Amino acid sequence: MEALEIARWQFGITTVYHFMMVPLTIGLGLVVAVMQTIWHRTGKVEYLRMTKFWGKLFLINFIMGVATGIVQEFQFGMAWSEYSRFVGDVFGAPLALESLLAFFVESTFLGLWIFGWKQLKPAIHLACLWIAVVGSVFSAYFIIVANSWMQHPVGAEIIDGRPVMTDAWAVFTNNTALVAFPHTLMGALAVAGGFLLGIAWYHLWRRRKDGIDTIGPDGKVVPGEAAIPGRDKTDYKVWIRSLRIGAVVAMISFAGTSLTGDLQGKLMFEQQPMKMAAAEGACHDGTGFSVLSVGNLGSKNCDDIVAVIEIPGILSFLANGDFTTEVRGVNGLLDQYKADYGTHLPDNPIYGERAGQEIQYVPVMEVTYWGFRMMIGFGGLAALAALVALWLTRKGTVPASPWLMRLAVFGILAPFGANAAGWIFTEMGRQPFVVAPNPDLNGIDQVFMFTAAAVSPGVSAGELLTSLIVLSAVYGALLVVEVKLLVTYIRGGVVSAMPELANAPVDENEDATPGPDGTGTAKPADDVLAFAY
Amino acid sequence: MELLPTVWFIIIAVLWTGYLFLEGFDLGVGMLMKLFARNNTERRVLLNTVGPVWDGNEVWLITAGAATFAAFPRWYASLFSALYLPLLVVLVALIFRAVAFEYRGKVDNDSWRARWDWAIALGSFLAAFGVGAALALTTTGMPLNANGDREGGAMAWFSGYAVLGGLAVVGFSLLHALAFLALKTDGDVRHRARAWFVRLLPVLLLPLAAWALAIQFLEGKPWTWAAVVLAVVAAVAAWFQSRRGAEGHAFIAMGAFLLLGSASIFGAVFPVVLPSTLDPAFDLTIANASSSDYTLGLMSVVAAVGLPLVIVYQAWTYWVFRRRVSAAHIPAAHSFLPAVAVRAFTTKD
Secondary structure (H helix, E strand, O other): OOHHHHHHHHHHHHHHHHHHHHHHHHHHHHHHHHHHHHHHHHOOHHHHHHHHHHHHHHHHHHHHHHHHHHHHHHHHHHHOHHHHHHHHHHHHHHHHHHHHHHHHHHHHHHHHHHHOOOOOOHHHHHHHHHHHHHHHHHHHHHHHHHHHHHHOOOOEEEEOOEEEEOOHHHHHOOHHHHHHHHHHHHHHHHHHHHHHHHHHHHHHHHHHHOOOOEEOOOOOEEOOOOOOOOOOHHHHHHHHHHHHHHHHHHHHHHHHHHHHHHHHHHHHHHHOHHHHHHHHOOOOOEOOEEEEEEOOOOOOOOOOOEEEEEEOOHHHHHHHOOOOOOEOOHHHHHHHHHHHHOOEOOOOHHHHHHOOOEOOOOOOHHHHHHHHHHHHHHHHHHHHHHHHHHHHOOOOOOOOOHHHHHHHHHOOHHHHHHHHHHHHHHHHOOOOEEEOOOOOOOOOOOOOEEHHHOOOOOOOHHHHHHHHHHHHHHHHHHHHHHHHHHHHHHHHOHHHHOHHHOOOOOOOOOOOOOOOOOOOOOOHHHHHOOOOO | OOHHHHHHHHHHHHHHHHHHHHHHHHHHHHHHHHHOOOOHHHHHHHHHHHOOOHHHHHHHHHHHHHHHHHHOHHHHHHHHHHOHHHHHHHHHHHHHHHHHHHHHHHOOOHHHHHHHHHHHHHHHHHHHHHHHHHHHHHHHOEOEOOOOOEOOOOOOOOOHHHHHHHHHHHHHHHHHHHHHHHHHEOOHHHHHHHHHHHHHHHHHHHHHHHHHHHHHHHHOOHHHHHHHHHHHHHHHHHHHHHHOOOHHHHHHHHHHHHHHHHHHHHHHHOOEEEOEOOOHHHOEEOOOOOOOHHHHHHHHHHHHHHHHHHHHHHHHHHHHOOOOEOHHHOOOOOOOOOOOOOOOOOOOO
C-alpha cells in the first residue's frame, strides 16, 4: 500500500474507534448529571444508586476517549504535515480553543467529581459534574467547528498560497457546524439511551428469572427482595427508571437527529452536491429517492447502477423541501468538477508520486450509499425498539423471554453503528478533497485541498504501516479489556459501584457516602479519599 | 520583531513549563510505582496523591500541542512528522498509562494490578523520555529540508541530544515526584521520599543542567546565562530546604528551578523554534513558522482569559485535595459480590 492509503486507514480507524467512546461519554455524562440532580433535589436513594452505577460505567468508558483523543490531535502533525501546514492558520484555532476552554474544564472538574464525594459540599460536588459535562459538550462544538471547516471552508482567504483566517465569526458560526453540532449531540444521546435501555432490561430480566420480581394476578409486577447485597426493592426502581429514561432519551434523540439531519442534508446538497449524489447512487438528474439500488456502485461512470425501488419526489424533498426540483446526479456533477478543479493532480511536489494522476471525483459509492442508509436504518431501528420497549414494560417489568433480553442487550450496538456509519459517510463522501471547495466562493482562489496533497512527505510508508499495526493492536486489546470490565461491572449491578451496600466484612474505613441532608457514616479519617484508586 | 509571534512563543514556553511542572510529578510518581513503593498499599498511596489531578495535568501537553498547531503550523507539522516513531511510542505510552490509572483498582486481583503497575511505570518513563527527547531536538535541530520535512529516513532525527533531553525530563520528573510525595504523603512514604530527594538531587538534575548548559554554549545570551546560574541557586535551595524538612519550600524551589531552566533554554534558542542541521536557511523561526496576526490576535484574547482561569480552577483542585495521604487512609481494595453471579448473557432454561 502507498503511504497515503495507509495514513487514511490509520486516520479512519483512529477516528471511528475514538468516536465509539466519545458519544457514550457525552450522552451518558448528561444522563448521569440529571440523575445526580434528581437525587440532590429529592433525596430518593434510587437516584443515588443510579448516579453511582451509571457513573462508574461512564468513567470506565471516559478514560478510553481521553487516551485515544491524544492520538487524534498528534496525528495531524505526524501523518498529515502538509495538511497541517496548509490549514493551520484556520483549523488550528478551534483545536487550541478546545483544549484551552473545554478539555481543561472537563478533565479538571471530572477529577473533582470522582474524588470529591466527601470533600465537597453536595451542591458543589454536583456542580463539578455539570461543569465537566458542559465542558465535554463545548469540546464537541469546537471539534465540529474544525471538521465543518473541512466540509465547508468559510471565513478564510488564500494569502501566499495558504488559507488565512479573515473572519473568525464566520468560522465559529459556520452553518455546517451549527447543524452538525446538534446532530452530533443527539447522536450521542441516542447512544446513551440505548445503553441504559439494554443494561436495565438485562437486570430487570435477571430479577424475574431469579424469582425476585414476580407478576401479580393483575399482570403487574410485584417487586421483591433477595438476600443478596443490593438486590432489594430499591434495586428494582433503579432498573425500571433507568429503562424508561433510556427509552425516552432514545426516542427524543432520534427525533432530534432526524430534524437536524434533514437540515444538514439540505445544506450538503448545496455545499457538497457530489457527496449527496453518491449517497444516492444517483447518476442522472432526478427527483426519486432510491430505497434500493443494485449494480456496481464502485463503477466510476455510474451507468450500470440500477435503482430497483425508487420513490419519486423524495430526493427533491430531502434536498429542497419540494417534490419536483431536479437534483443533479453524479454524471452531470462530474463534468462540472472536472471543469472547475481539473482532471489531473497538478505537477506540484506536494503531490509526490501522485502528481499528474487522474482525479477521481466520485467517492466510493458502496461506502456513501450504504453508510447513509446504515446511519438512518440503525438510528430508526433503535428508536422503534425503544418505543416497543416502553410498550412491553408498561406493566412494570420486562417479559421473561431470554431472546428479547438478548435483543435489548445487542441493541446497544445499533446507535453506535449509526454514529460510525454517519461519520464514515460524511468523511468518505468528502473525497477526493480533504478540505472540500466552498461553492459560495468564486474564482481560482477558492480554499480547498486534495487529500492526495495532505500526507506528510517526509514520513515513509514503512513508518506509517508500523504505526497502523501498533495502534490497531493497542485499540483492539484495550477494547477487549474495556468491554470485559464493563460487563463485569454491569453484571455486578449497583453493588459493584457501591460496595458499601454489601454486608460483606469491609475495612473500617468503609467508603460511605453521606446523604444530601448530611447523614452518613463517614469517619474523620475518611476525608482524604472518597473514590480511591 | 514581530509582537504576536513573540507573545505566542512565550505562551507555548509557558504551556510546556506548566506541563513539566504539573505532569512532571505525576510522571515521576508513575515511575516510582516500581522504583520506590514497596507494597500494594504504598503503591495506592502514590496513586492517590495524583489521582484527582493527573488527567488535568496531561491537558497541558494537549494544549501545548494544539497551541503550537494553531500559532506555528510549520513548527507543529515539521516537529511532529520528523519525530514520527518516537511520538508513536509516546502516544502508546500515554494511552496505556491513562487506562492503567483508571482500570488498576477496578478488579481486586494481584496479577491484574501487577500488569497495570507496569503499564503505569513504563508508560510514565517512555512518555517522559519521549517528550524530553522531542523538546531537546526542537532546540538543537534535525535534518530538515527547505519544506521542513525530515531527510534521511525514519531514524534521522536521532542524536545525543535526544538521549540527553530524554534523561533530563526523566530525571527531573523523578526528583520532582519525590518532592511532591514528601509534601503530599505522611508516614514512612513521606520520610523516605525526602531522604531520597536529598540523596538523589545532584544525579537526577545533572542531565537537565547539561542540556541547559549545552544550549547556552551554542546560543546563549547574557540573560539566559544568568537564568542558568539562578536555576542552580534554586536547586541548591531546594536541597537545603528539603534537608531541613521544609517540604513546601523545597517543592516551590523545584518549581523555580524548572521555570528558570526552561526560560534559559527557550530564551537562548529564540527566535528559532526548530533549527535545520542541513542548512541554517531552513531554520524554522517565529517569523516564518507562525500563523497570521489575525489568528494570533484572536487566540491571544482567548488565552488571556482562558489560561489564568485554568490556573485558578486547577489551583482550587489542589486546595480541595490538599490533605496528606497516608497508608492509614487507604480503604480495602475495591471488591464486590456481583448481584448476578453467573456468567452474563447465558441462560439455562
